[in-house]
Amino acid sequence: MTRILRTTIAALGVAIALVPPTFAQQPLPMLPLGPNKDAGDAVTGAFEGWFYKSDGSISFLVGYFNRNLKQMIDIPVGPNNRIEPGGPDYGQPTHFLPRRQWGVFTIPVAKDFGDSKLTWTIVANGQTTVIPLSVHPNYQVEPYEEKGMGNTPPTIRFERGGAAHTGPPTEPGPSLAATVGAPLTLPAWVTDKPARFTADVPRPPAGGGGRGARGRGAARPDLTLTWALQRGPADVTFSEAKPTIDKAADGATSTTVTFSSPGEYVLRAQANDISGEGGGGFQCCWTNAHVTVTVK
Numbered sequence: 001m002t003r004i005l006r007t008t009i010a011a012l013g014v015a016i017a018l019v020p021p022t023f024a025q026q027p028l029p030m031l032p033l034g035p036n037k038d039a040g041d042a043v044t045g046a047f048e049g050w051f052y053k054s055d056g057s058i059s060f061l062v063g064y065f066n067r068n069l070k071q072m073i074d075i076p077v078g079p080n081n082r083i084e085p086g087g088p089d090y091g092q093p094t095h096f097l098p099r100r101q102w103g104v105f106t107i108p109v110a111k112d113f114g115d116s117k118l119t120w121t122i123v124a125n126g127q128t129t130v131i132p133l134s135v136h137p138n139y140q141v142e143p144y145e146e147k148g149m150g151n152t153p154p155t156i157r158f159e160r161g162g163a164a165h166t167g168p169p170t171e172p173g174p175s176l177a178a179t180v181g182a183p184l185t186l187p188a189w190v191t192d193k194p195a196r197f198t199a200d201v202p203r204p205p206a207g208g209g210g211r212g213a214r215g216r217g218a219a220r221p222d223l224t225l226t227w228a229l230q231r232g233p234a235d236v237t238f239s240e241a242k243p244t245i246d247k248a249a250d251g252a253t254s255t256t257v258t259f260s261s262p263g264e265y266v267l268r269a270q271a272n273d274i275s276g277e278g279g280g281g282f283q284c285c286w287t288n289a290h291v292t293v294t295v296k
Helices: 003-018 277-281
Strands: 043-052 058-066 081-084 099-109 118-124 127-133 155-157 175-178 184-191 223-231 236-238 252-259 263-273 286-295
Touching: 043 099, 043 118, 043 127, 058 118, 099 223, 099 277, 099 286, 155 263, 155 286, 184 223, 184 263, 223 252, 252 286, 277 286
Parallel strands: 175 286
Antiparallel strands: 043 058, 058 099, 081 118, 118 127, 155 184, 184 252, 223 263, 236 252, 263 286
């Protein structure tokens, strides 16, 4: 046996001896790459990072990961869906779509937030997850521009020439009124400026996701708009959750939404460019905007 081999075996023996004897008896943690289930799994908050707004104030950018492939889960704000301290309601979703949803809400915090922390607790299918939110310097992000290519988020307007929503949902969108069972029209105008280095911006494949991912299928479209329920007492129905964008008409789109129950709802309009979901993992460049609807 060579000296190198004897040394390697000895090192392995030391490593094994250092493992606590009760390790094998511990429950395995939930693994993001573990087997996927259609239903019955957990929902985990996702801290995308924190950023400075143009006025120098600070906001947290937060999404979530519903680990289920098919199950949509409704969790009202309260003991099972709470952000603390100071909550439980910080504007977080109560309707959780399957899989990963990026930067769906923001939390403004004081400039002197310092070493303080918030925690988001979600209890779904009997499983509890808790994530911390802080202004740790390693988690600062730049959601308004991807510096490498000069890419910026798309712009959403809810009336022609109206207020522009770009990047994270930091400003309130329009407040609308609807009636149970009567379709409500949702017009929007979606545009996107080309990156400074447009010729160098790769088109991630449709099956990809995340930094460095290699997906399969056709390239992603240049620009999309997707409507989803963010909060509300009941599910809603969109005639087209992803309506066609008419670039020749200033990016005009239109869809309808129908409500089955009265109450207060928040709808989320998400615009993505070729960087795709979550900006390909770079926390830029996509836009989320919220529309509030009072249904009678």
